[in-house]
Amino acid sequence: MLLCGGARKPRSLNVEHMDAEGVMFAVDYLTAATRAVLGGTVSEASAAGKHVIVVGGGDTGNDCVGTALRQECVSVTQLEMMPAPPEDRTPGNPWPEWPRILKVDYGQEEAIWKFGADPRIYQTTVKEFVKDKRGNLKEAVLISLSAQKDPNTGRLSMVPVEGSERTVPAQLVLIAAGFLGSERYVTESFGVETDGRTNVKTAPGGYASSRAKIYTAGDMHRGQSLVVWAITEGRAAARAVDLDLMGYTNL
Ligand SMILES: Cc1cc2nc3c(=O)[nH]c(=O)nc-3n(C[C@H](O)[C@H](O)[C@H](O)COP(=O)(O)OP(=O)(O)OC[C@H]3O[C@@H](n4cnc5c(N)ncnc54)[C@H](O)[C@@H]3O)c2cc1C
Incomplete structure (x- = not known):
């Protein structure tokens, strides 16, 4: 017996109204999109005509941005909880180390081309989702985060900035917040x-x-x-x- 079931268990968000129709995990969305392209049909989870929010600034989030654009979303915003990386190497990250600098992947490039701005918003996450009467996702409440050092452990954590909440329209939210390993x-x-x-x-x-x-x-x-x-x-x-x-x- 060979176990090779992948490591696709998604990390979820601990926010209210995760059950809203229109909130889904990135891989489910990308799988549906690929199936639709291969089958010549329209994806059951299409971003067409919707305001889309992608939660997570990594490669999977970038794939979601690119796919939502190609499905003709009205807007796409990508949230990243961490601060924006520097544009150039810092003294603590010299060559030949892997450069920890701002990268613009194809999804973001296409968003810049279409909407004129990088879709990423840093140090920001979702505080809660808002549903309409039928349980469909209507809006998302976003909140800014600031980096704080734990005085005991010295570890940095991102904490919500009170009063920084703002509500934005959203009919599709794609959660690309990482993977927790195998099922x-x-x-x-x-x-x-x-x-x-x-x-x-x-x-x-x-x-x-x-x-x-x-x-x-x-x-x-x-x-x-x-x-x-x-x-x-x-x-x-x-x-x-x-x-x-x-x-x-x-x-
Ligand atoms: C959004 C995304 C984009 C990626 N982009 C790239 C890329 O550009 N380049 C790259 O090299 N890598 C990329 N990767 C990583 C790459 O997809 C994986 O590393 C690779 O697919 C791992 O192969 P695998 O066979 O181990 O697992 P998977 O490809 O995950 O295959 C596991 C299979 O097992 C099935 N399965 C799971 N549980 C069960 C079960 N209980 N019973 C039966 N079947 C089950 C699953 O449905 C799946 O078909 C990406 C990953 C993601 C999520």
């Missing part, structure tokens, strides 16, 4: 050990789980990653299984 019911059903991030645990570089004859590969093994890693891990896991079953392998 726990799967790992629990198979009784395999997981690591602190709910990935299936193996020896370093290995593919065998804590239970005999159960293996793992891809995002479910290493957490949210890349297609190239999923392919590499799939091949390496097949080799590990073959070796265990046959005692040798030509893979």
Whole structure:
């Protein structure tokens, strides 16, 4: 048995009226959009004619911005809770380290081209959603955040700025606030050990789980990653299984 169910459990928001019709997780939206394109139909969760808010400033959020634009949304706003990164490297982030600077991905580029401004608003999140009488999403209440250092631990956290609330129209909200790992019911059903991030645990570089004859590969093994890693891990896991079953392998 090879467990390779991905790591797509989405991080949710702890705000009122999450159940409003029109609030959905990014991957559900992107999957519906892709299915509609492949099937030549209109997506059941189309952004056409809607004010769209994307919660999360990462790659998945960027894909949502691009998709909403192509579906002809009226407006798209992308919320990021952290401060905007600098435009150039800081002294603490020299070459050849990965540059922690402001990047403009294709979704944001297309939004700038269409609406004339970067869709991202930093240090901002959703405080609550507002529904109409029929339970449809009508508006979102946004709130600014400021960075505060915990005097005991020194850790920075983003805290709401009281009085900074403002209400904006929204008929579609896409939550792209990160992933929490694999679905726990799967790992629990198979009784395999997981690591602190709910990935299936193996020896370093290995593919065998804590239970005999159960293996793992891809995002479910290493957490949210890349297609190239999923392919590499799939091949390496097949080799590990073959070796265990046959005692040798030509893979
Ligand atoms: C929005 C988004 C954009 C991305 N863009 C890129 C990109 O541009 N380039 C890139 O390299 N990577 C990208 N990634 C990451 C990439 O998609 C993953 O790293 C890769 O797909 C992992 O492959 P996988 O086979 O391990 O898991 P997945 O591709 O997640 O496949 C897991 C499969 O298992 C199924 N499944 C789950 N649970 C069960 C169950 N209980 N029973 C049966 N089936 C189940 C799922 O439906 C799914 O089909 C992106 C990811 C996301 C979310």
